[in-house]
Amino acid sequence: DLGRRGAPALVALTGAAGGAGGIATSIAELPVTITVIMHAIRNAAVAEGFDPDDPAIRVECLRIFGAGSPLQRDDGVNTSFIGARIAMSGAAVSKVVASVAPKLATALGQKLMAQAVPVLGAVAGAALNTAYLTYYREIAEIRFALLRLAQTHGPERVLSEFQSAVKPIPLYRA
Structure with missing residues (x-):
């Protein structure tokens, strides 16, 4: 286990190495x-x-x-934990993979473009990899905490409370 600090260090290192070498090494470090x-x-x-x-x-x-x-706008995926349970059939897994692949391709395309110039690529690769790790770790922590709460208190109640907690506060007075 790499721990909380080891994982960011590793992805920063691999991102820097991948970015410094251009597209070929960026693809190799992915x-x-x-x-x-x-x-x-x-x-x-x-x-x-x-x-x-x-x-x-x-x-x-x-x-x-x-x-x-x-780098993308939130599409509400962080509240999808109350969705119906997916039956573990080949078709269901294929559907999940099919929905993940386009988003992954877009994100990886942005990363590869930023890493095209060696020096800037090294810095961008390290920064982007660290940002991606931090983002995915935080999303995972939130999603699994919500899933645990949903098992204890029911999904409807948890979703309602979650939506209330993240509802934007108006910046103006009516």
Whole structure:
């Protein structure tokens, strides 16, 4: 286990190495970065008492990874925990993967473009990898905490409270 500090250091290092070498090394470092991010997501599940090898939790990990990037607008995926349970059929898993793939391609395309120039690529690669890890870790912590609360207090109540907590406060007086 890399821990809270080891994971960001590793993804920063791989991002810098990948960015310094241009597109070819950026592509080569992606599997390491993705592995570290997925491990962080799985650790968030474990921290909330879930078994990361449970098929439903694996699907939830994929959903979290499919949430996009910190560079995209929130599409409400962080409240989808109350959705119907996915049956673990091949078709259901294929559907999840199909929904994750386009978002992942967009996020990775943005990352690769930023890493195209060696010196700037090294800095951008380190910063982007760290930002992505932080983002996915935080989303995973929130999602699995909400899932745990939903099991205890019911999904409708948790969703209602969550929506109230994140409702924007008007900046003007009526």
